[in-house]
Amino acid sequence: MKGETTMTDRAISIRNVSKSFGSLRVLKEVSFDIPKSQVFAFIGPSGAGKSTLVRTLNGLEGIDSGEILVEGISVHDRRTDINRLRANIGFVSQSFNLYPHLDVLGNVTLAPVHVRGQSQEEARERALAILGSLGLADKARSFPQQLSGGQQQRVAIARAMAMDPHLILFDEPTSALDPELIKEVLDAIRQLASTGMTMVVVTHEMNFAREICEQIVFMDQGSVLEITPPREFFSSPKTERAREFLGKILHH
Amino acid sequence: MYVMNWGVIAQNLPLFLRGALLTLKISLLALVLSIPIGAVAGLCRVSRNRVISFLAACYVEFFRGVPLLVLLMWIFFVLGRFLRLGSYWSAIVGLAIFSGAFVAEIVRAGIEAIPRGQMEAARASGMTYVQAMRLVILPQALRKVLPPLASQFIILIKDSSLVSVISVVDLTLVGKNLVATTFRSIEIWTFIAVIYFCMTFTLSKIIAFFERRGVRE
Numbered sequence A: 001m002k003g004e005t006t007m008t009d010r011a012i013s014i015r016n017v018s019k020s021f022g023s024l025r026v027l028k029e030v031s032f033d034i035p036k037s038q039v040f041a042f043i044g045p046s047g048a049g050k051s052t053l054v055r056t057l058n059g060l061e062g063i064d065s066g067e068i069l070v071e072g073i074s075v076h077d078r079r080t081d082i083n084r085l086r087a088n089i090g091f092v093s094q095s096f097n098l099y100p101h102l103d104v105l106g107n108v109t110l111a112p113v114h115v116r117g118q119s120q121e122e123a124r125e126r127a128l129a130i131l132g133s134l135g136l137a138d139k140a141r142s143f144p145q146q147l148s149g150g151q152q153q154r155v156a157i158a159r160a161m162a163m164d165p166h167l168i169l170f171d172e173p174t175s176a177l178d179p180e181l182i183k184e185v186l187d188a189i190r191q192l193a194s195t196g197m198t199m200v201v202v203t204h205e206m207n208f209a210r211e212i213c214e215q216i217v218f219m220d221q222g223s224v225l226e227i228t229p230p231r232e233f234f235s236s237p238k239t240e241r242a243r244e245f246l247g248k249i250l251h252h
Numbered sequence B: 001m002y003v004m005n006w007g008v009i010a011q012n013l014p015l016f017l018r019g020a021l022l023t024l025k026i027s028l029l030a031l032v033l034s035i036p037i038g039a040v041a042g043l044c045r046v047s048r049n050r051v052i053s054f055l056a057a058c059y060v061e062f063f064r065g066v067p068l069l070v071l072l073m074w075i076f077f078v079l080g081r082f083l084r085l086g087s088y089w090s091a092i093v094g095l096a097i098f099s100g101a102f103v104a105e106i107v108r109a110g111i112e113a114i115p116r117g118q119m120e121a122a123r124a125s126g127m128t129y130v131q132a133m134r135l136v137i138l139p140q141a142l143r144k145v146l147p148p149l150a151s152q153f154i155i156l157i158k159d160s161s162l163v164s165v166i167s168v169v170d171l172t173l174v175g176k177n178l179v180a181t182t183f184r185s186i187e188i189w190t191f192i193a194v195i196y197f198c199m200t201f202t203l204s205k206i207i208a209f210f211e212r213r214g215v216r217e
Helices: A050-056 A082-087 A104-114 A120-133 A149-161 A179-193 A206-212 A230-235 A240-250 B007-011 B013-045 B050-065 B068-083 B086-112 B116-124 B129-166 B171-182 B185-216
Strands: A010-021 A024-035 A039-043 A065-070 A089-092 A167-171 A198-202 A215-220 A223-228
Touching: A010 A050, A010 A198, A024 A050, A024 A065, A024 A198, A024 A223, A039 A050, A039 A206, A050 A167, A050 A198, A082 A089, A082 B116, A089 A149, A089 B116, A104 A120, A104 A149, A104 B129, A120 A149, A149 A167, A149 A179, A179 A198, A179 A206, A206 A230, A215 A230, A215 A240, A223 A230, A223 A240, A230 A240, B007 B013, B007 B185, B013 B050, B013 B086, B013 B129, B013 B171, B013 B185, B050 B086, B068 B086, B068 B129, B086 B129, B116 B129, B129 B171, B129 B185, B171 B185
Parallel strands: A039 A198, A039 A215, A089 A167, A167 A198
Antiparallel strands: A010 A024, A010 A065, A215 A223
């Protein structure tokens, strides 16, 4: 644990977090901090607990013990106003989960209007600006089912951005996409990273992780085995397990 | 040898018409009342609060398990006596409570048909459970619920023939009364069956039309 970082430069503090599904321990005493304006990529074999961990960060998953602080606020404390906290934490999941009964504009403005209390015009103006920056200006009036997977995921990113979150969590944002649609989504995330947004990205895209993140969090069987800058991680990982993992995925 | 005389139908046409209209009116009123009952019970049924969910389950199971005929009798002779409901409102209340149990199941199925990710996306953006239900889940569930709800109306029209036992002069009781005075049971019951069929068949065709249009959209 880095003692020198103060409360204010930490976006997220994870302290001794454990969680089980029945007898299966999916998170084992996980502890680390994510500083503001940094991008952390969670990688590791499937079943490592990456998705579970990212979903505990906004309380979509509960934890059995330990504590998670987002901007100093305890996520799993019963006294915490979780809705207020979540409004500041963007979440983009593997399956997009756009609202099919609303058009793109409706999807992007729903939470700003009903959670932030923005006026329709205000929210619409902001939404159009964000959609424009992601190359989706002409899709504002389309419905989700009329869009490609890549476009849908970019709308989901726009939807998260419209809340002006302090950080954004990505849970395998490209895993459900056809290979030729992955790039446009990664470009959108890249663009977001360049604005200094704090981000957590669970991903299997190693090149992407290498390129955009400050730290690789390597997980296996519910434990964080190492937290290493990407250059170092991909050339000389500290742990045997990471070496093995990289050997399997980089030379197939 | 029985000689048919369909004149009895023509002579009493206004009576049949009045009976059919009352049948439609009672069914429609019962449906309108059973929708809020069923919506509340259905929402309670999917609640994460065990007690609320259990109470809703009790309501659904109880009223699906009691014969409508018995329920109508009970409401008319027991509840109706204390509340001075009269036969007309006893019939409507009975049908509405009975139908509400089925509507609750329709609503529950509609909500459960919406993928979990929808609730998750809504909650992750900071919406409360109630906001997520109102803004994301229910508008989608409503579309899924409309066709089975329309079928429930057809079922209500048929079930409403039972209200004749608590002396509501619906289409069925009109027939019964006419048979008692004219002894033309073959003509009258045949004609009444045809009227019921015409009402329900027309409705089901209308529903099918809207469903097709819904699919195309």
